Structure formats: structure tokens, C-alpha cells
Amino acid sequence: MKFLSVYKSAERGVPPTQEEMDKMGKLIEQEMKAGTLLATEGCLPSALGARVRMSGGKVTVTDGPFTEAKEVIGGFAILQANSKAEAIEMTKRFLEVVGEGECELRQVYEAPQAHCAAKG
Amino acid sequence: MNATDIHRAIDAVWRIESPRLIGGLVRIARDVSLAEDLAQDALVAALQQWPESGIPENPGAWLMAAAKHRAIDLFRRSKLLERKHEELGRELDARQEALVPDFETALDDDIGDDLLRLVFISCHPVLSPEARVALTLRLLGGLTTEEIARAFLMPEPTVAQRIVRAKRTLAEKSVPFEVPRGDERAARLSSVLEVLYLIFNEGYSATAGDDWMRAGLCEEALRLGRILAELAPQEAEVHGLVALMEIQASRSHARIGPSGEPILLLDQNRALWDQLLIRRGLAALERAGKIGGSRGPYALQAAIAACHARVRTPEDTDWARIVVLYGELTKLVPSPVVELNRAVAVAMASGPAAGLELVDALTAEPSLQAYHLLPSVRGDLLAKIGRTDEARAEFERAAALTRNTRERELLLNRARTCARDSRGDGDGDKSDA
Numbered sequence: 001m002k003f004l005s006v007y008k009s010a011e012r013g014v015p016p017t018q019e020e021m022d023k024m025g026k027l028i029e030q031e032m033k034a035g036t037l038l039a040t041e042g043c044l045p046s047a048l049g050a051r052v053r054m055s056g057g058k059v060t061v062t063d064g065p066f067t068e069a070k071e072v073i074g075g076f077a078i079l080q081a082n083s084k085a086e087a088i089e090m091t092k093r094f095l096e097v098v099g100e101g102e103c104e105l106r107q108v109y110e111a112p113q114a115h116c117a118a119k120g
Numbered sequence: 121m122n123a124t125d126i127h128r129a130i131d132a133v134w135r136i137e138s139p140r141l142i143g144g145l146v147r148i149a150r151d152v153s154l155a156e157d158l159a160q161d162a163l164v165a166a167l168q169q170w171p172e173s174g175i176p177e178n179p180g181a182w183l184m185a186a187a188k189h190r191a192i193d194l195f196r197r198s199k200l201l202e203r204k205h206e207e208l209g210r211e212l213d214a215r216q217e218a219l220v221p222d223f224e225t226a227l228d229d230d231i232g233d234d235l236l237r238l239v240f241i242s243c244h245p246v247l248s249p250e251a252r253v254a255l256t257l258r259l260l261g262g263l264t265t266e267e268i269a270r271a272f273l274m275p276e277p278t279v280a281q282r283i284v285r286a287k288r289t290l291a292e293k294s295v296p297f298e299v300p301r302g303d304e305r306a307a308r309l310s311s312v313l314e315v316l317y318l319i320f321n322e323g324y325s326a327t328a329g330d331d332w333m334r335a336g337l338c339e340e341a342l343r344l345g346r347i348l349a350e351l352a353p354q355e356a357e358v359h360g361l362v363a364l365m366e367i368q369a370s371r372s373h374a375r376i377g378p379s380g381e382p383i384l385l386l387d388q389n390r391a392l393w394d395q396l397l398i399r400r401g402l403a404a405l406e407r408a409g410k411i412g413g414s415r416g417p418y419a420l421q422a423a424i425a426a427c428h429a430r431v432r433t434p435e436d437t438d439w440a441r442i443v444v445l446y447g448e449l450t451k452l453v454p455s456p457v458v459e460l461n462r463a464v465a466v467a468m469a470s471g472p473a474a475g476l477e478l479v480d481a482l483t484a485e486p487s488l489q490a491y492h493l494l495p496s497v498r499g500d501l502l503a504k505i506g507r508t509d510e511a512r513a514e515f516e517r518a519a520a521l522t523r524n525t526r527e528r529e530l531l532l533n534r535a536r537t538c539a540r541d542s543r544g545d546g547d548g549d550k551s552d553a
Binding site: 033082086088089090096 | 350
């Protein structure tokens with residue numbers, strides 16, 4: 001089964017240090033090598049993003065930065081795991097490297113062919 | 121965390137860590153059985169201690185340390201026994217003590233190499249293909265005997281015995297724990313790739329009602345393939361196999377219809393293809409290409425699969441290129457099944473008559489006598505050029521040969537359509553349908 005992990009944290013306003021990038025690079029390499037990390041991307045500051053909302057048939061666009069939000073999305077990963085517990089374990093390893101913040105883990109829908117059953 | 125959560129977490133840690141753990145331990149113990157026992161002891165220790173102490177910061181290191189202690193313990197005890205039995209003197213005693221630290225440093229050596237050695241020993245040609253598959257899933261996949269048995273629809277004792285025998289064979293033949301070099305490497309690597317593809321195909325043949333463990337074999341084979349690609353990045357065929365598996369897996373949700381009937385590639389709803397896996401597959405194929413050299417059978421099959429994966433509609437398919445690729449594949453691994461596929465591609469590229477010529481040449485092939493796709497393909501081509509009587513006979517023959525009931529119905533339907541067409545416009549024929 002696949003999981004989407006969305007990472008949220010307080011926006012720091014400074015780019016990661018070389019040391020932090022190295023640590024993350026190492027983790028990503030390790031998890032890619034383990035065949036469990038299928039895709040991952042990190043976000044630039046929210047100042048470069050926007051929120052697009054549809055409500056009552058009307059679209060509103062709010063440009064970043066999202067200063068009112070305590071935590072903003074910092075990146076995502078798609079994980080291949082045999083169980084939710086395994087995805088949690090991988091996510092713990094990621095959080096140990098980034099330090100602060102929260103990951104929302106969501107199992108990704110896959111067409112209910114042979115792959116349907118959930119374990120753990 | 122409650123007890124169930126802890127056990128699930130331990131299970132997860134085990135799946136992630138056990139191959140590295142066992143790899144390191146085989147290098148030290150020089151015996152797969154003993155290494156597995158040591159790893160199991162570490163797991164038992166975790167199951168006893170973690171519910172109380174919580175899961176340690178670095179669970180992999182914890183398990184390795186636990187196994188290490190157990191190994192040193194065993195080592196000392198057996199040395200002690202030996203000493204008693206042989207009444208060895210003080211001098212030797214001192215030497216053994218000196219051996220223990222070596223033991224510890226040896227464990228922290230290159231982890232990647234250990235894993236690669238573990239892959240090679242699990243897929244060693246002294247073992248039967250079935251034994252290689254079981255041992256690979258056990259040692260590298262971290263699957264339990266029960267899970268392997270469920271995946272392969274076999275009784276658990278059969279699998280257990282297979283694994284025990286495999287480990288014994290490795291010990292008896294003193295198979296070295298090493299990464300093969302030189303001439304031997306290519307043959308040994310192809311055995312590894314064969315095992316992974318066997319596992320993948322077993323999972324790919326799973327049907328809707330099967331235990332989920334069966335379809336899980338696809339994911340397991342893919343995961344092992346991805347690991348191998350990083351352990352042996354300079355081997356083009358490893359990337360070729362990974363590409364092939366990623367692209368095939370990308371279609372897994374589109375290839376079976378709601379009532380379990382197989383849906384042919386060209387009829388599949390491409391919106392259901394997994395674009396993430398396709399991207400990964402194309403990237404792996406590119407890596408294989410960059411290494412250079414002549415393309416191997418997996419890279420060629422992946423290149424063919426990629427021709428389909430790249431295009432949005434069947435009409436856009438580059439059949440001429442597929443014909444060329446099948447031609448290369450036939451030269452490399454001559455096989456009537458590949459030749460039949462090439463005939464289909466030729467029919468798509470140059471018209472049904474050209475394809476039929478190649479298919480006709482295959483009808484005498486002994487190995488295809490019971491292969492339902494031969495009459496099925498031939499029937500299709502005959503129908504396209506209007507030889508409907510012959511086409512009907514071929515579809516009926518194919519229907520009699522297939523073991524899939526839904527597919528049989530589809531083939532019989534086509535036979536009936538042919539029968540109608542050959543009698544004219546089909547008016548009044550509906551009653552015999």
C-alpha cells in the first residue's frame with residue numbers, strides 16, 4: 001500500500017543550512033535505496049504560493065505568505081509500505097532529521113483490484 | 121501506545137531492519153541458519169523489552185547490538201566447551217579473547233555489501249528456483265514462512281522445509297558469502313534477476329479473490345529490485361528489470377475487469393495506469409541506457425513496455441519501433457512466444473496480412489500447441505482480413521485451450537460474431553447466439 005505524507009511546520013523564513021540539507025539528502029538516499037520512498041518534494045517559502053478556494057460558486061485566490069497559519073506545508077512524500085505501522089516508522093525517521101513539525105499520513109486510494117486489503 | 125500498537129511497530133521495524141541485520145550477521149557467523157537464529161533472538165528480546173521501555177531511538181542499532189551480544193555469548197560458550205573438551209591451555213584462551221573485539225568491528229563494516237552478498241547467496245544456483253524464491257523472501261523481504269506460504273498458495277510446512285533445506289544446502293556446499301566477480305558475476309546476477317521476476321510474476325498472476333499477500337509479491341519484488349538497483353548501480357540489466365516491473369505494475373489496476381476478465385493492453389483504460397510508477401519505470405530504463413553496452417532481455421522488454429506507457433492512446437503507439445525491439449529480443453532469447461508478440465506488432469505496423477504470415481509459420485511450433493493466445497491472435501488477424509470461417513474455428517480452438525472462464529466467454533463471443541458475419545449481414549442469426 002502507498003501512503004502520502006504531508007509535512008507541516010512553522011515557517012522559519014530562512015533556507016535550510018548546508019548541514020540540514022546534507023542530513024536530509026542522506027536520509028532520502030537511504031530510503032530511496034530501501035525501495036520505500038517513491039517520490040518526495042520540498043516546498044519553497046509560502047510567499048511564493050497561493051491558496052485558491054471555491055466557495056458558493058466563487059473562486060478566491062489568496063497569495064502567500066500564509067502568515068496567519070501556525071504551520072504550513074513544507075513538503076510531501078509518497079511511501080511504499082506493507083502496513084500503516086511501517087509508514088509511521090518511516091515517518092518517524094524523517095521527523096528525527098527535520099526536528100520539528102507534524103506529518104499527516106494518509107493511505108492512498110488504489111483501485112480495488114487485488115491490492116485492496118489493509119493490514120495493520 | 122498500547123500493546124497491539126507496539127507489536128505492529130516492532131513488526132514494521134523488523135521488516136525494515138531484518139535484511140541488513142541478517143546480512144551483517146551472516147558475514148560474522150558464516151552460516152545463514154545461525155545468522156537467522158541470532159536475528160530472531162534479537163527480535164524476541166525486542167518483543168520482551170520494547171513494550172516496557174518503548175521503542176528505542178535507533179531500533180536498527182538496538183537490534184544489531186542485541187544480536188551481537190547474543191553472538192558473542194554463543195561464541196564464548198562454544199569456545200568454552202571446546203576448551204573443556206580439548207583441554208586447551210592458557211595461551212589459546214588469550215588468543216580467543218583477542219578475537220572477540222574483531223567480531224564487533226566486523227559487524228559495523230559496509231552494510232551495502234552485506235545486503236548484496238545476502239542477495240547473491242539467497243539466489244545461489246546450487247538451490248532450486250523454488251528454494252531461491254522462498255529464501256529471498258524470507259531473508260531479504262523479512263516475510264514469515266506463513267506469509268510466504270499464503271502468497272504461494274502452499275502449505276506452511278512445505279515452505280518451512282524448503283527454507284530449512286536451502287540453508288542446509290548452503291552450509292553443506294560451503295557456499296561463500298561474497299559478491300561474485302569476473303566471469304561468474306554475470307551468471308549469478310542473472311539468477312538473482314530471474315528470482316525477482318519470478319516473485320513479481322507470481323504476484324502479477326494474482327486474481328481478485330486471492331489473499332492480498334499474493335498481490336503483495338509484486339510490491340515485494342519491486343522493492344527488492346529497487347534495493348538491488350542501488351546496490352549494483354552499474355549493472356544495466358538490474359535497471360532494465362526494475363523498469364520492466366515498474367511499468368508492468370503501473371497497469372495492475374487496469375488489466376482486470378470488474379468480473380475478473382483480463383483486459384488486453386490496447387483495451388485498457390489508460391487513466392487507470394499509475395503515472396508515478398510509469399515515471400519511475402522510464403527513469404530506470406534511462407539509467408539502463410546510460411550505462412551503455414548492448415541491451416539485455418529485461419531492458420528490451422522494458423523498452424517495449426515503455427512504448428505503450430509513453431503514449432496516451434493506443435493509436436499513437438509506435439509499432440514500427442516495437443517491431444524492431446521484438447526483433448532484437450528474438451535474437452537474444454529465441455522463443456516462439458516472443459515471435460508471436462512480434463507478429464502482433466508487425467500486424468499493427470504493416471497490416472494484418474503481414475502479421476498473419478508470421479503467425480502461420482508458428483502454427484507447427486510444438487511448444488505452442490496448447491497456448492491459447494496462438495489461435496486467439498490468428499483468429500483476430502483472419503477476422504480482420506475477412507476470412508471469418510477460419511477465424512471462427514480459431515476462436516473456438518482458443519476458447520477450448522484457455523483456463524480462464526471469462527476469457528473463454530469472450531473468445532466464444534468472437535467465434536459467434538464470426539459465424540454471423542460469414543453468413544451475411546447477420547439478420548435473423550441472433551437466436552443462435
